Amino acid sequence: MxxxxxxxxxxxxxxxxxxxxxxxxxxxxxxxxxxxxxxxxxxxxxxxxxHTPDGQLRVERIGAVVAAAVALVVVAGLIRRRRR
Incomplete structure (x- = not known):
């Protein structure tokens, strides 16, 4: 070649x-x-x-997120009510 x-x-x-x-x-x-x-x-x-590495649900983390979301909704409601 x-x-x-x-x-x-x-x-x-x-x-x-x-x-x-x-x-x-x-x-x-x-x-x-x-x-x-x-x-x-x-x-x-x-x-x-x-979830944990073995697949179990991390309830404490989910609870914290739900609590934060509830707190956010409450604060938003208070701000909205205060503006009226």
Whole structure:
């Protein structure tokens, strides 16, 4: 095999790898794909925050979040009532 043929084969292989890389980047940059990736990440974080590593529910954390939400609603109600 001549040196020229080997170089042409190497160039074609490099082009093929580059095309695959560009296609993968174009796919990852699609807004729908980004949104799906972010949603999956959020679900994972929520699951890690509300469950122990063995899958048990972390009641104390959920209770704290509920208490904070109730407090927020009460404060918002007081502010709204005060403005009237």
């Amino acid at each position: 001549s040196e020229t043929a080997r170089i042409e084969r190497d160039i074609e292989a490099a082009r093929s790898r580059l095309e695959g890389t560009v296609n993968e980047l174009a796919y990852r940059a699609q807004p729908k794909v980004i949104a799906e990736r972010q949603a999956a990440s959020l679900k994972l974080k929520l699951n890690e925050a509300t």
